[in-house]
Amino acid sequence: MTTFVDRVELHVAAGNGGHGCASVHREKFKPLGGPDGGNGGGGGDVTLVVDQDITTLLDYHHSPHRKATNGQPGAGDHRSGKDGQDLVLPVPDGTVVLDRNGNVLADLVGQGTTFVAGQGGRGGLGNAALASARRKAPGFALLGEPGEARDIVLELKTVADVALVGYPSAGKSSLISVLSAAKPKIADYPFTTLVPNLGVVTAGSTVYTIADVPGLIPGASQGRGLGLEFLRHVERCSVLVHVLDTATLESDRDPVSDLDMIEEELKQYGGLEDRPRIVVLNKIDIPDGQDLADMIRPDLEARGYRVFEVSAVARTGLKELSFALAGVIAEARAAKPVEVATRIVIRPKAVDDAGFTVTLEEDGIYRVRGEKPERWVRQTDFNNDEAVGYLADRLNRLGVEDALMKAGARAGDGVAIGAEDNAVVFDWEPTMAAGAEMLGRRGEDHRLEAPRPAAQRRRDRETERDEVQREFDDFNPF
Known part of the structure; x- marks a missing residue:
């Protein structure tokens, strides 16, 4: 059964916004008391947080x-809908968020670091919020926007100061177990370690973490063995430690060729050329191991490596190694740039930025793209003529109609608002007056006007009676 997973594809979907309500207040002796529809609640976000x-x-x-x-x-009765509950997904420290094309969206390092993977949809406005002096009785409400849905890839890169790399059964697990309090699985067969192990080491005043990366073999950078799955775990480390087996029983292997092979795989993987290297000759407690260490140490030092001879079993040479690693890590930490407080960057909108674009496509369709037009389309109930008319008014005020005219659009031409896979297409009519004509101007209902004074009502009745009498006299010939 799988117990460790460091790469997954996650399908996240934020909550949809609730629809606004179109309602009219009614009570005794006041059947049309004005619009009182409440707003819809916002959809919940999907947020990743480091735990x-x-x-x-x-x-x-x-x-x-x-x-x-x-x-x-x-x-x-002006009751707004409840907001959707946010979904918080805990992820390990060092998680990288990518899209399906491999582009990095976020690098989550540090306790509490967050990333909104899916933005919840806005709630639609009710007709009470849409009412104004000119639009006293909106007979429509705005729809809630759909929440953001997308596929993301999560990759875990271990956050450690030191990475132990080497051939399988080189003694990396034994070394981390004696340097720290980690208790990895240890055995005398290859690929004992199937997951990265982390340990904490204290050397004087320096505390650092050390990672035991599963064994690498030739071709690991191309996916052979377990190397490709775990090479990413060395990317964040400040120091690479080559653990070489000086007592290997395989006749076709020796510590120097193992070192060359691992370096070639690291080179093929890329991005690790600037990390300092330290070589550890392990298993010197075995007589043949000590003899081989004495033989190859001058060659390794001639290459520029710092070499340490240790025995994880006899626990010799560990103190010198741990303090040497502490010194290199302290230098690496001091060389890192000082983190400054987050700066707020203000990018004012250009004076000629209309907030949308109009382009003529090869099939003769004029496509409108922009945050506001596309959002307004999502909020519109196209089964309601008044809501469609309200959309037309908003687009006209934004300047979409003028932009279409400048682009050469004529009456009857096709216009699409939105992306190709999710667009609203209609035949454009420049003078189109959509809406409820029976109400006069959109959103105005004479039934909701203030009552007339008694004297005015009496004069209106007398005038109506006189008109009826005149019509009767004109009709009666006698």
Whole structure:
């Protein structure tokens, strides 16, 4: 059964916004008291947050589909819908978020670091919020926007100061077990370590973490063995430690060729050329191991490596190694740039930025792209003529109609608003007056006007009676 997962594909979907409500207040002796439809609630976000207690992506391997809750629709009597609940997904420290094309969206390092993987949809406005002096009785409400849904890839890169790399059964697990309090699985067969092990080492006043990366073999950078799965775990490390086996029983191997092979795989993987290297000759407690270490040490030092002879079993040479690593790590930490407080960058909109674009495509369709037009289309109930008319008014005020005219559009030409896979297409009519004509101007209902004074009502009745009498006299010939 899988116990460690460091790469998963996650399908996240934020909550949809609730629809606004179109309602009219009614009470005794006041059947048309004005619009009172409430707004819809916003959909919940999907947020990734770093949790130090999480060390694997196993949960998302078993349950890759995650969705936040939707916002509730509005109701009459000015009651707004409840917002959807945000979905918080804990991830390990060092998680990288990528899209399906491999582009990095976020690099989550540090306890509490967050990333909004899916933005919840906005709730639609009710007709009470849409009412104004000119639009006293809107007979429509705005729809809630759909939540953001996308596929992302989570990759875990171990956050450690030191990475132990080497051939399988070189003694990396034994070394980390004696340098720290980690208790990895140790055996005398290859690929004992199937997951990266982390340990904490204290050397004087320096505390650092050390990672035991599973064994590499030739071709690991191209996917052979387990190397490709775990090479990413050395990317964040400040120091690479080559653990070489001086007592190998394989006749076709020796420590120097093992070192060359590992370096070639690191080179093929890329991005690790600037990391300082330290060579550890392990298993010198075996007589043949000590003899081989004495033989190859001058050659390694001639290459520029710092060489340490240790025995994880006899626990010799460990103190010198741990303090040497502490010194290199302290230098690496001092060389890192000082993190400054987050700066707020203000990018004012250009004076000629209309907020949308109009382009003529090869099939003769004029396509309108922009945040506002596309959002307004998503909020429109196209089964309601008044809502469609409201959309037309908003687009006209934004300047879409003028831009279409400048682009050469004529009456009857096709216009699409939005992307190709999710667009609203219609035949453009420049003088189109959509809406409820029976109400006069959109949103105005004479039934909701203030009552007339008694004297005015009496004069209107007398005038109506006189008109009826005149019509009767004109009709009666006698």
